[in-house]
């Protein structure tokens with residue numbers, strides 16, 4: 001199982017979630033929302049749990065001073081996220097700070113040879129894609145919980161983006177239709193827990209099995225075949241930054 005976007009540090013008991021994930025063999029990317037959370041969250045790492053250095057767009061304005069810490073920590077990980085832009089009206093006041101932080105992060109990643117990036121693009125698909133296009137050396141973008149239009153999805157595919165999809169996204173018709181248009185060799189699963197929900201409770205990393213079942217249906221494979229596809233995808237994604245430091 002693969003959970004490529006999980007806020008492990010935000011569960012009430014992160015240690016037990018990390019432990020259970022490891023026991024179940026989940027390959028997990030633990031994302032963070034601010035640079036100051038990175039060190040504490042990295043303490044949860046196991047063999048299959050890696051930590052991404054993040055700067056969530058919703059926190060860009062109030063934590064703008066942490067960009068220095070971001071630059072300082074970047075050499076320590078090949079994973080960056082959660083980063084991106086949020087275009088919902090409640091975050092309009094922070095838009096300029098969001099853009100400044102996101103552009104800065106992409107340039108820092110490019111300067112270090114590229115990173116694997118897990119990206120937030122709610123109501124901001126085009127602005128996120130514009131920045132990715134402007135800094136192609138930033139690394140390999142993985143759009144988490146993509147919710148744009150079919151046309152925007154096409155553009156993201158053409159720009160080389162990958163996608164992580166979870167049980168919440170795939171519960172609805174619209175999310176399934178988008179997933180069906182994604183190249184199956186560039187799809188990963190995610191829980192987005194504890195924010196992502198299944199049956200009105202927080203999703204856990206192992207709940208990605210629900211997403212795998214839907215993907216199997218979409219791809220016309222059995223569950224084992226879909227799992228194999230996803231594992232191969234992650235192996236390939238890891239190779240995209242194999243040589244960076």
Ligand code: MN
Pocket residue numbers: 005007082192195
């Ligand atoms: Mn998230």
